[in-house]
Amino acid sequence: MSELSQYEQGFGSFRIGEMTLALPMKSVREVVPFHPLMALPCPHPWIKGGLDLRGVTIPVLDLECLLNRPGHQYTPGCILLIAHENHLLGLIADQVKALFFANPAAMHTVSSEDTIGSIFAGSLMNSELNQLVQVLSTQALFDLPGLPKAEDPEPHRQSLELQTSNEDTALNTRTPLMLMQSMSTLFAVNPKDIETTVVNPVLLPSEYAGGFYKGNLNYREQTIPAIDLASYLGLGTNKQLQRATQQAFVIRIEGNPLALLIDRVLDIVHVPHNSVIPLPCFGLPKANQLEGALPCNVFSKEDPHSQRGPQYFVLSCPRISEDQELIELASILAKASATAQLDFENQQGKTALGLDRLMVYRLGTEFSTPIEQVREVLPYRADIEIFERSNPMLGMLTHRNQSMPVFDLAQWLGAERQSLSHESSILVVNAHGSTIGFAVTSLTAIENALWEPHVPVLGEQRQLLHGRLKTTQRLAQIGEDKHQCMVEVIDLHQQIALILDQFGVISPTALETVPEHSEHAAQ
CATH class of the missing domain: 2.40.50.180 (CheA-289, Domain 4)
Structure with missing residues (x-):
């Protein structure tokens, strides 16, 4: 493990809606689950109430309301307690994301004459995740006009921040x-x-x-x-x-x-x-x-x-x-991942699916996709749905510093729109130079494909998807003994090619991978 530079400090990142923010760890006191808040005699709508913390009322701030952004439900949510100069303040967040270390001198600072705008200190790169995060200014948060300040009942826990300005000396002790x-x-x-x-x-x-x-x-x-x-x-x-x-x-x-x-x-x-x-x-x-x-x-x-x-x-x-x-376990998985990646790259541009490992999921009934096509699995979020229900495209999701379209996979294939919930997932797929998310009702399992018929058994007469030929027309047998069954295999790389074709942005390389029935699929 590489040693950290003596100039690096810890930062805690957290998510609020589509924003990934961070605070210096020396300012973060603790993180508590979101609890119902007490009403406070405070005129500002961005002060959502007070948190009872071991007999002390801590004002809790809603940053989305402060910034006049469209709010959303913080479910399940949490509250970050931050400390500064013997006072405490709570911040509502969706979830705490990660701890990372960086040199504060590398921060790209921003300045604002506006009091609210000054809460942003600048941007800093989380090199571990290769993600740019916005760092908040603890001082500016506590300087917000009209902010009620709760006295810290445990100032000894803030001792590092209250020591002399020679922080290196403090950290060394x-x-x-x-x-x-x-x-x-x-x-x-x-x-x-x-x-x-x-x-x-x-x-x-x-x-x-x-x-x-x-x-x-x-x-x-x-x-x-x-x-x-x-x-x-x-x-x-x-x-x-x-x-x-x-x-x-x-x-x-x-x-x-x-x-x-x-x-x-x-x-x-x-x-x-x-x-x-x-x-x-x-x-x-x-x-x-x-x-x-x-x-x-x-x-x-x-x-x-x-x-x-x-x-x-x-x-x-x-x-x-x-x-x-552990060395052997980590090494085996690393080699397997490298082999799978190489196989994946070798498969690019080919129409045949070399079925082996399948991710099985539900779209009303069970379907499957070769697992090497799925780069990540994200939890479904209701707040991404911004388009009308007639549109199979649900909305956009910010992920890894890019805006990613998310489609209801069942609706895109011609079936009814799914009833998505907290148990649903988004399959992140990258192909033909584009990254697209496909929402599925739920994940079922990861299975070995035991057998694949050599003939297209899902011809024109099969009407489950209302004749919309956006399928591979292939089946795979999964499971063991009495639990064996046949599931339809969906080539999500092909679906991305069809989506790009429909929106007029398909590349010649992508067209080569689309089966002959793509004219029907794009209708």
Whole structure:
């Protein structure tokens, strides 16, 4: 793992609507789930109310309302508590995205004479995600006219910010730790040792999964292994009947990424260097993978971290990265991803689908697509729908610094428009120089194609899609024993070619991949 420059600082990014914003981590106190707010005697509509934080009312600000942007429902949403000069303020957000490190001197600053416009300090590149984020000015937020300010009931937690201007000296006397929970066990890790965090990871099944290896994640156009942190270390007991992993963080093992699954990130704190105490060399299944323990009595009695348990187990990412079993797992997946990418590139421009692995999903009934065609799977969002229901194009989604059109796949194929919900997904597909999202009702599984008929069995007489010939006219057999079935295979690269053709922007290369019935499909 590359060492961070002494000039780099931590920034926490979060999402509000279509905006990806960031704040210096030294200003972020904690993140809490969104709760109903108390009414406050404040005339400004952008002050949405007050949050009861351990007996103290914290004003909560809605940035979209402040900026006079069209608001949307923050569901499930969260509240970022930010601290500045012994005062606290809450910001409503859709979700916290990632922690990244950057040199503040590299920020492209902006200036504004307008009080509200001055909350934007500038833009900064998150090099890990290759994403440009807008950094907010903590000072300008607290300087908003008429903003009620709540006195910080725990000013000691802000000690780093209140020290002398020589921040390097302050950082050299304290260690940053990201606190988290996995199953019933508390863990901590130095955020400088991780590459990024992943919110609501979509776990893809693997035929080799077992034990602490739970499956795979799509990460930066690559399939990477995901292991359960508590199970891997042999710690924690699952007291819940059903456990849904909500977060993960990524480390590098000999240059290959690997995801560690956890339940949730609790906070990022700074503790004295000597706070971590040694652990006994016996009694712990993998004591060598731990730096030691952080006793909860490091925090004050009023601090919620002191009440969560006796101690946090502090991970040693360098030692975890030396685990031969994890090295082999990460290496195998990296080679498989590289091979799949090469096969994908070799398949470009060919009409035949070499079926092997299929992503199965529902559009009323089950359909499938070769998994190598799907670059990412995103959760569906209702607020992207801006076009009339007669239009199979739902709207636009900003993703990876580009505006991506999203189509209802069933409606595009000629069926009725789907009833999309929080269980629905968007399949991100890149072909013919364009990136398009296809909304599906739900994902079912990832299956091996066991057999494909050699004849086009879905001819003109099949009317499920009302005669709109936008299909491959191919079937694939999936499943085992009594669960075997035939599913229709949809070539999403072909669909992109048809979409480009319909809108008059198709390239000669794309036309070569469209079957002879494209004239009917474009009608």
